[in-house]
Amino acid sequence: MSVRFRRHYHLLLLFVAAVVVSGVALRNNRITAYTVAGAESARRPTVNYNNRLDLFDATVVHEVVVLIAADDQKKMVTTYQQTGNKDWFQADIIIDGVRINQVGIRLKGNASLRMAAGGGMRGGMRGGPAGGNFAPLDGAPVPQEAQPPGAGRFRPPEGFQAPGGVPPQEGAGFSGTPTGALPYLVKLDRFVKGQRYQGLAEIALRTAGAFSDASVLQEPVTNYAMNSAGVPIARSAYVSVQVGDGQPRLYTVAEHVDQTYVDRLFPDSNGVLYKAVQPGNTFAYLGEDPTSYANVFDQETAINRADLAPLIAFIRFVNEASDQEFAEQLPGRFDVVAFADYLAVHNLLANNDSLAGMGHNYYLYYDFDAKKFTILSWDANESLGKMTMGGGSQMDIYWERVGGMFGRGFGGPAGSGRGTHLLLKRFLATPAFRTLYTERYRLLYERIYGRDLLAPKIRELTALVTAYNAGRGIVAQAAYNAAANKVLDFVAQRNEYLKSTDLLRP
Template identity: 40%
Template structure:
C-alpha cells in the first residue's frame, strides 16, 4: 500500500476544518450559483414593490408632550423661547455660508411654559434666505448656494422649503433684481399699473433682509425628535416659524388670513398661531408659527391613506418606472415601509399620457374632482400664484387607500394676496399681478378665459418642456383647460367667493387676527396697522371687482 502523501498541499488541506472538507461540493455549488446570479442580474434594476399594511406606519412615538394649551389655538397669543450655545449657532451659520448646508442645532425650548430640552432647530427656506447677511456681507445669495434651491440638511433637494426652486438671483433685499416684486418686472416693489385703483394694493412689498446677528428674525424649523427619538409635542414632529416680509409684512397677516379662511370653510389647512418669540434672551418679537404637515396632519385627511409632499425641485412629469428617478419630485411623508411612491408615479404618467377624452372621462377615477375644483378656486381667490403650479410647487398629495383617489392639499400661503384685485376666475396668477395687461397677449399655453382648451400641440406650462423652469403643473392646467370641468370649477368658485368675500369673512379675519397679534409682546404696532390696512384695501377691491364677474353673477 502506497504511503500517504505528505507534501505541502496535503498539509494545507489538513488545516481546513473536517466539516468543510466533508461538504466541499455543496459549498462550491453555492459559490458557483452566487457567481451566476451576479453575472446575470448585475445589470438588471430591481424595483421594490410593497403590498402590505395600511396607510399608517411611520416612526414610533414614545413620548408625546401635552403642553399647557393647544399650540395652534389661533385665538390667543402664545410664548416660545429658544436657548442654544453660541458656538453651535456660529458653526451652523458657517455651514450655511460655506456649503449651503442647513445643519441642526441642539436647543432647549419652552412652549407656553412647558420646557422641552434638546430639540433640533435649523434654518428653513431657500430664496427666503437669499438676503441673509453676516457682518454686513451676504452669505445667502452665492451662485449654486442655498438661494438656488435644495436642502442638504434633509438630504433631499428642496424638502420642506416652500421657496426652493426659484431663480437664485431674485432677492430685492440682497440688492439684486428679483424677490416679490422684481420677479413681476417692477423695480422697487411698485404695484403693477399703479395704486389700488389699477389693480389692488400689495399687502407687504419687498421682503426684509435677514441678519445672522438677529436669530429671532430668521425662519426656523423646530424638530422635536432630532435629538430625542420618538418624541412629539401635541402629536407634532415639526413646526415652522415663519419669516416676516415675504408677502405679508412683518406679521405675515396674509398667510394667517388665508389659513383662517381655509379652516373656516372646512378645507385641509395647517394649524397656525401668533407667538412671542425669544432667542437666547434677545429682544422678543412677534412671529407666526405654522404646523408642518406630518402624520398628525394626515390623520385629519382620512382614516387610511398616504401623504406625499411635492418638492420644489420637482416636476409633474413622467420619468419612467424607477421610483428613484422621482426622488427630487416627491417625498413620502407617512406609511413608510408599508407603502411606496407607485400611486403618485401612476397618476403622473396617466395625466401625461391620457388623451383629452380619457382625461375628461376618467379624471374622477384618479382625483377627487370636487375637492380639486375647490383647491384650484381657492388659489385664484386668494391670489396665490405660488401654489402647485408655482415655482415653489407648494402642495401635498393625499392618497386615499379606500377610494384609490388623490386629494390635493395646499401648503405655504405666505405669498397670497400678492396679485391684482381684478384677477378673474379664469385668469392665471403671476408674481405681483393676475391677468395679462389690457390689450396684452396671454402667454402661450395658458388657458383662455372660459376654459377653452389650447391646441393639442401647444406647450402647456408644467409639462415636460417647461419642467424646472419656474412653474406649471400639468394636472392643474389640463383641469382648467377642459370644458368638462368648467361648471364644477365655477360652481366651487361662486360658493367660496360668497363665503370668503361677499359674506365678509376675509375682512373679519383681518380684524380678528390683528386683535390677537396686538397682544403679543414684541409686535410692531405701526407695521401691523399699515399691513392690515393694505390687506383690507385689497380685499375690498377684490370683493367689488369679482362681484360683477359673469362667473359670480351666473345663478
C-alpha cells in the same frame, strides 16, 4: 423581616429614590406616557407634553423660546449660506411655559429663507448650482433684471414697484428692509424618540415670507378662511419667538404636514404622502426611474412600506391620457372636488405661491385602499397678492393671468420648466371639470367674501397683536398697523374685482 426581603431591601430603596427624583424633576411639566406595540408604534408618542393652552388657539399670542448654544445658532446660518444645507442642531424649547429638552431645530424654507439669511445662496433651492449662487433651475442664464449682485442678495428688477410705493432695496422684502427673521422647523423627536408636544412631532415657526410684511397676517388670515370654507389646511396661530439671545419677534406657528397631520385629517386611512419640492415644476413625466424625480417630489411618509410608484403612475396618466381618458378616468384616480376647491380658494385669496402659480407648496396624499390621490395645501405666507407685483387684486379667475415674483426667465430643470402646471391646464381645459371648478368657485366665494370673513378677522388679529405688543415690542406697532391696513385694502379690492367678473356679477 424575611431573609428574601432583607436581601432585596436596597433595591427597593433605590426604586423609591428614583421615583422621588423623577417627580421633583418633572413637577412643572404635564407628561402623558403611552405603551406602544406593533406596527403602529412608530406613529404613536412615547412621551407627550401637554399644556392647558392649545398651541393653535388663535385668540392669544403664543410664546416660544429656543435655548440653543450661540455657536450652534451661528453655525446653522453660516452652513446654509455657504453650502445650502439645512443641518439639524440640538436645543431645548419652551412652548407657552412648558420646557422640552433635546429637540431638533433647523432652518426651513426656500425663497423666504434666502431673503432672510442674506449673503450667498449656494444650493439653497433644489436644482440650483451646487457651490454657486442662485440661477434659473434649468441652468439658463439669469436675466439681467433679476441678477443677484455680489454676494447673491436679491436685487429688484429695473422699475420694480413694491406695494405702497416703498422703494425696494437689495436683499429686501416688500417693506424695503431686510426681512431678518429666520424660519425654523422644530422636530421634537429628532433626538428623543417618540417625544411630542400636544401630540405633535414637528412644528414650523414661520415668518412673513420672501417679501417682508410687518403684520405677518397672510398666513393666519388665509388659513382661517380656508378652514372656515371647509378646505383642509394646517392649523396656525400668532407666536412670539425668541431664539438664543435674540430679541423676540412676531411669527406664526404652524402645524407641519407629516404623519401626525395625515392621521388627524384621514384617521382611518392607509396611504403615503408626497411633497412637491421643486418650484416651477409642471408635472412632467420623466420616466419610470424614481431617481429622476429626486429634485421634484419627496416621499414624506410610509418610507419602508411604499415608494414613488403610485405618484409616477399618476404623473404618466396626466401626461399621456387622451382627452377622453382624462375626463373619464381622472375622478377615479384623483379627488377632483378637492382639487377644484384647492384651485378656487387659492385664486380667491390671490395666492400665486401655489401649484397654480409657482408650481409647488402642495402635497399629494395617496390612499392605498381607495387607490386615489388628493391634494393638500401648505404655506400661505405669500397669499393675499404678495407675489403678484402688487396686481393680485385682479388675478384672473381661471389662472390665465397670474403674474409672478421675478417675471420672465425663471424656469426649471426637466420636470419643472416654464409654463402652466399640466394637471391644472388639463383640468380646466376639460368641460366637466371646468364646470365643477366654477360651481365650487361660486360656493367658496360666498363662504369667504359673501360672509365677510376676512376683514373682521384681520381687525381681530390686529387688536390681539396690539394688546400683546404693548410693553413687549416684538414688532414696530406703526409698521404693523400700516401693513395690516394694506391687507385690509387688498381684501376690499379683490372683492370688488371678483364682483365685477362675469362669473360672480349679480
